[in-house]
Amino acid sequence: MIDRRRRQLLQFAAATASLAVLPGIGLATGPGLRAATPLGLPQVILVRALQDERLDALVGGSELRDWRDPDQLRAWIAGSEVQLTATPTNVAANLYNRGVPVVLMNVNVWGTLGVLAREAPLSGLADLAGRQVGVPWRGDMPDLVLRYLLAREGLEVGRDLRITYQASPFETVQLFLAQRLDAAVLPEPMRTATRRQAGSLGIEPLELDLQQEWARLTGDAPALPQAGVICRRELLEAHPEWIAAVQAAVGEAVAWVNANPGAAARLGAEHAPLPAPVFEGAIARTRLEMRTAQEARPALEAFFSALAELSSGFIGGGLPDDAFYLDKA
The missing domain is CATH 3.40.190.10 (Periplasmic binding protein-like II)
Structure with missing residues (x-):
């Protein structure tokens, strides 16, 4: 099938x-x-x-x-x-x-990408070692940016940390708020929405900006x-x-x-x-x-x-x- x-x-x-x-029929009319x-x-x-x-x-x-x-x-x-x-x-x-x-x-x-984590420390990607991280859209931008930076940091998925994939950011958020994930990679505005919702549940997540991590690990601009x-x-x-x-x-x-x-x-x-x-x-x-x-x-x-x-x-x-x-x- x-x-x-x-x-x-x-x-x-x-x-x-x-x-x-039939390229563009009716498109420009x-x-x-x-x-x-x-x-x-x-x-x-x-x-x-x-x-x-x-x-x-x-x-x-x-x-x-x-x-x-x-x-x-x-x-x-x-x-x-x-x-x-x-x-x-x-x-x-x-x-x-x-x-x-x-x-x-x-x-x-x-x-727009960042990591939210339920527990300290989270000063850099190395702090994700030993954790389970939720990522929406396997093979898409959040996943590839994270894996590229993890490799730059010397971390190997499966050996140093575990990634689980969800079909959408909404599912990632649900699992993170249910405390079934240690950390979550999310784009804006889901990052802000999740942080606010977590606060209402008594969870105060830490946050790591992946653009800053990109700059730190590649030497390029944080963009x-x-x-x-x-x-x-x-x-x-x-x-x-x-x-x-x-x-x-x-x-x-x-x-x-x-x-x-x-x-x-x-x-x-x-x-x-x-x-x-x-x-x-x-x-x-x-x-x-x-x-x-x-x-x-x-x-x-x-x-x-x-x-x-x-x-x-x-x-x-x-x-x-x-x-x-x-x-x-």
């Missing part, structure tokens, strides 16, 4: 193959911009960007959908249901390497190019002025979120099932910086190359070529 993941891959392959015959975003800080940024009156007048209005997992996004973008989306950078590269005609416009989220915005190439070719306007609006949105965390948190709470204080805490713990695709390319290629050592499937093969990166704003 074909398992669920293999079935999803076959469905995605079939959708991708269809694009080779008609008014309005069809966009999508995951929950979290990328959603706050894109919601704010699409509120720009100049952009709205130019594109004739916009629709913004929420996607819950990368499989849903792949179906939407491969099937031309959306033209533009916020997405983790590895998902963008994976789509491109599998033949979906997408273009990376920018990277604007540079680090991981985690998420940005991509568009379908057909949209870029049909409406380059739309893409330029979106790019400008995203840059202004990132600056606004950094300058107005309270207002940004309230905006996030209007569009997601998390309260404003969770978003405000997440903003404080996340590096938000707008870089165009070309500006972000060196950091992206170093990041992709490091994690692809553990799993080439992380980006769907080799490094994306020049056509993946938006040439100009």
Whole structure:
């Protein structure tokens, strides 16, 4: 029997193959911009960007959908249901390497990952020795970042510590709060939400920022190019002025979120099932910086190359070529 993941891959392959015959039918026709975003800080940024009156007048209005997992996004973008989306950078590269005609416009989220632990010490990754650590999404970004850094620290999974995998951050959080895990790796805003919920249960978790651990163990900046915005190439070719306007609006949105965390948190709470204080805490713990695709390319290629050592499937093969990166704003 074909398992669920293999079935999803076959469905995605079939959708991708269809694009080779009928690329982007109906995608760039008609008014309005069809966009999508995951929950979290990328959603706050894109919601704010699409509120720009100049952009709205130019594109004739916009629709913004929420996607819950990368499989849903792949179906939407491969099937031309959306033209533009916020997405983790590895998902963008994976789509491109599998033949979906997408273009990376920018990277604007540079680090959301952290470790929560129920007991001290937690001054560095070495302190995870002997513990059971929960990680969502086996083989995805949280898992590969953790395993890459553990190897740099000289720790071996299975010998020095145990990792158990969950299908989503929500499951990881449940197990951590039930004290069935010693530690948990989580992205924002789940990190902040979990810390707040743990406090209400009398648990005071310690926290370790994985961006700082990356800097300590690699010598690079404490910044991981985690998420940005991509568009379908057909949209870029049909409406380059739309893409330029979106790019400008995203840059202004990132600056606004950094300058107005309270207002940004309230905006996030209007569009997601998390309260404003969770978003405000997440903003404080996340590096938000707008870089165009070309500006972000060196950091992206170093990041992709490091994690692809553990799993080439992380980006769907080799490094994306020049056509993946938006040439100009």
